Amino acid sequence: MTRFVLVAGTTETARIEGISAAGADPDLVAHTPSADAELIEYGHLVRAPTVPVSPTGCPTPAAVTRAVREQVGFETLVVDAGLAEPTGAPTVEVGAKPGRDIREADPVPTAPGAWVAARELGRALPDDELVVGETIPGGTTTALGVCRALGGEGSQPPREDGDAGEFPVSSSLPENPIDLKRRVIDDAFEASDLDPGAAAYRPKLAVRFLGDPALAVVAGLVAGALESGTDVILGGGTQMFAAAALVRHAGVADPLTVATTTYVAADTDLDSAAAALDCELVVTDPGFAGRDDPLARYAAGEAKEGAGMGGALSLAERSGSLGSVADGTLEVVERVNGSYGP
Amino acid sequence: MTRFVLVAGTTETARIEGISAAGADPDLVAHTPSADAELIEYGHLVRAPTVPVSPTGCPTPAAVTRAVREQVGFETLVVDAGLAEPTGAPTVEVGAKPGRDIREADPVPTAPGAWVAARELGRALPDDELVVGETIPGGTTTALGVCRALGGEGSQPPREDGDAGEFPVSSSLPENPIDLKRRVIDDAFEASDLDPGAAAYRPKLAVRFLGDPALAVVAGLVAGALESGTDVILGGGTQMFAAAALVRHAGVADPLTVATTTYVAADTDLDSAAAALDCELVVTDPGFAGRDDPLARYAAGEAKEGAGMGGALSLAERSGSLGSVADGTLEVVERVNGSYGP
Numbered sequence: 092m093t094r095f096v097l098v099a100g101t102t103e104t105a106r107i108e109g110i111s112a113a114g115a116d117p118d119l120v121a122h123t124p125s126a127d128a129e130l131i132e133y134g135h136l137v138r139a140p141t142v143p144v145s146p147t148g149c150p151t152p153a154a155v156t157r158a159v160r161e162q163v164g165f166e167t168l169v170v171d172a173g174l175a176e177p178t179g180a181p182t183v184e185v186g187a188k189p190g191r192d193i194r195e196a197d198p199v200p201t202a203p204g205a206w207v208a209a210r211e212l213g214r215a216l217p218d219d220e221l222v223v224g225e226t227i228p229g230g231t232t233t234a235l236g237v238c239r240a241l242g243g244e245g246s247q248p249p250r251e252d253g254d255a256g257e258f259p260v261s262s263s264l265p266e267n268p269i270d271l272k273r274r275v276i277d278d279a280f281e282a283s284d285l286d287p288g289a290a291a292y293r294p295k296l297a298v299r300f301l302g303d304p305a306l307a308v309v310a311g312l313v314a315g316a317l318e319s320g321t322d323v324i325l326g327g328g329t330q331m332f333a334a335a336a337l338v339r340h341a342g343v344a345d346p347l348t349v350a351t352t353t354y355v356a357a358d359t360d361l362d363s364a365a366a367a368l369d370c371e372l373v374v375t376d377p378g379f380a381g382r383d384d385p386l387a388r389y390a391a392g393e394a395k396e397g398a399g400m401g402g403a404l405s406l407a408e409r410s411g412s413l414g415s416v417a418d419g420t421l422e423v424v425e426r427v428n429g430s431y432g433p
Numbered sequence: 434m435t436r437f438v439l440v441a442g443t444t445e446t447a448r449i450e451g452i453s454a455a456g457a458d459p460d461l462v463a464h465t466p467s468a469d470a471e472l473i474e475y476g477h478l479v480r481a482p483t484v485p486v487s488p489t490g491c492p493t494p495a496a497v498t499r500a501v502r503e504q505v506g507f508e509t510l511v512v513d514a515g516l517a518e519p520t521g522a523p524t525v526e527v528g529a530k531p532g533r534d535i536r537e538a539d540p541v542p543t544a545p546g547a548w549v550a551a552r553e554l555g556r557a558l559p560d561d562e563l564v565v566g567e568t569i570p571g572g573t574t575t576a577l578g579v580c581r582a583l584g585g586e587g588s589q590p591p592r593e594d595g596d597a598g599e600f601p602v603s604s605s606l607p608e609n610p611i612d613l614k615r616r617v618i619d620d621a622f623e624a625s626d627l628d629p630g631a632a633a634y635r636p637k638l639a640v641r642f643l644g645d646p647a648l649a650v651v652a653g654l655v656a657g658a659l660e661s662g663t664d665v666i667l668g669g670g671t672q673m674f675a676a677a678a679l680v681r682h683a684g685v686a687d688p689l690t691v692a693t694t695t696y697v698a699a700d701t702d703l704d705s706a707a708a709a710l711d712c713e714l715v716v717t718d719p720g721f722a723g724r725d726d727p728l729a730r731y732a733a734g735e736a737k738e739g740a741g742m743g744g745a746l747s748l749a750e751r752s753g754s755l756g757s758v759a760d761g762t763l764e765v766v767e768r769v770n771g772s773y774g775p
Contacts, residue, residue: 133559135557137558138554170523179525181511181512181524181525182523182524183521183522183524211480212480212521215478216479216521217475217476
């Protein structure tokens with residue numbers, strides 16, 4: 092049996108102006124993971140105030156994941172990786188607290204403990220296959236930070252047998268604010284008194300000082316699941332490559348798949364990144380291009396991924412229901428918002 | 434769509450010797466609700482140490498509920514109503530903490546807040562129908578206490594239009610320790626400086642001083658669900674009659690069903706209790722009598738109910754799968770324990 096696991100958390104890194112598109116209103120960004128969890132769990136909001144949309148009205152990828160769930164019928168599990176606002180979705184605790192801005196000295200002190208608890212959870216879950224997604228605004232910045240701490244992105248080879256090449260950094264914004272991200276990460280290295288590559292083979296260190304609680308939980312959960320013989324699909328883009336790097340740096344060599352969308356693949360060179368991490372790569376096109384509704388924003392390069400969308404799409408493709416995902420997504424958004432208009 | 438809600442909590446009232454059969458080893462009793470939640474959610478244990486069994490090897494009613502779920506396929510939600518031990522099941526928080534022994538002065542100070550939060554949750558859940566069950570060792574004693582505080586059990590009429598008659602007090606033990614329960618409740622009234630009947634029409638007061646956190650959460654959740662037009666089946670015996678009384682004393686007059694097992698019905702006069710509370714009564718026989726396996730303990734009067742068993746059985750009957758519940762239950766117990774032998 093397949094279970095979809097949503098790892099939902101927050102980092103104050105998302106509050107840096109210009110970093111994230113996850114939420115039209117900056118004050119609502121911290122609600123996004125809580126709302127995404129409710130959408131996937133119930134197909135409705137329960138405690139969260141609004142459906143997360145980008146400033147241009149692009150609906151959250153969680154609506155896509157929910158639409159696939161309504162067609163495919165998989166079971167779900169939400170892990171609290173440091174939620175900052177209430178959610179009506181049931182969650183499992185692993186001791187994670189919201190991450191602070193990575194420009195502080197010790198931004199994610201709960202990361203090592205959450206990793207360990209998530210690893211035990213991953214070992215204990217009875218499922219044959221897990222599809223793991225994340226929802227954490229600001230997460231591509233911390234993912235890039237983690238990969239630089241591990242020694243990727245050309246600064247050091249992450250594995251003894253080769254070079255990781257360039258790490259694929261995507262963005263929820265059409266214009267990726269990559270220079271801003273790099274500056275934030277430079278400041279984070281300085282604040283943590285750590286050098287790029289210094290956390291190679293010490294993944295808990297990387298995620299504690301350059302990362303966020305969701306990455307710690309995803310990596311721990313996946314390591315534990317793989318160790319107990321469970322198949323794992325990482326559903327997502329940049330953050331899931333960072334999670335895969337963390338898992339590999341933890342010494343877990345089992346087969347691992349990253350499933351993402353064509354929108355992330357259009358942004359970056361995923362093949363070489365997947366090869367460097369010894370991951371299988373699955374890229375699914377949800378078919379949002381050329382539509383005259385808000386989903387077209389995805390094809391214009393917005394949102395691109397998140398909340399396990401790429402993983403859910405791979406399940407839709409496997410079950411032959413990919414063709415009805417777009418209409419299903421609009422139905423979810425309309426059901427919750429009353430309309431899906433911009 | 435139907436959702437099964439398990440309200441899982443603890444009260445230190447269960448630690449009074451002779452009160453409860455929920456757990457063979459007294460040290461494991463506090464794990465029972467956490468284990469029940471995992472069984473229903475996963476059909477396996479994740480963080481809990483063992484499958485709850487009575488001292489004679491009678492498996493927890495949660496195994497029955499899980500077996501029905503595997504046949505009928507309903508969605509689930511676990512609400513944390515004061516769990517005292519870790520669970521790997523995802524839970525929603527409503528601010529409940531473990532209840533203290535009702536012989537203390539203010540045993541459930543979180544009850545009024547948890548009631549309010551659970552009521553909002555009940556209002557917000559998007560489902561057409563909720564089946565609500567509970568798992569809280571010691572819960573029949575607190576249920577009886579609540580009903581006496583509201584004025585039932587012959588001390589005062591609970592509603593202006595009639596007399597509640599005798600409140601149906603069941604037990605997880607074949608020999609109901611009713612005298613012990615009454616003594617504990619007498620002590621509780623004294624400790625709280627409250628008289629029987631003094632909490633009529635003030636249900637939050639009753640549950641705070643004589644009750645437990647699970648009753649507060651069930652009553653709040655059901656009140657909210659009914660107010661928002663959701664159908665509700667209370668799955669259980671004694672505790673669900675107490676929850677129904679709390680809901681009625683909160684002024685909620687909507688139709689309400691109590692679904693329980695023949696084992697509870699054999700213990701007490703449910704018809705008059707249901708009539709007094711203006712509830713429809715559904716009694717389902719799971720067909721465990723005459724078996725040569727541990728389920729026969731149910732027919733001998735053990736366990737009887739719990740973890741929404743009666744509600745789940747009513748769903749099994751509705752879907753025509755009641756005949757396979759017994760074998761399914763043993764399959765669940767065997768899967769988790771390796772065997773179902775005593």
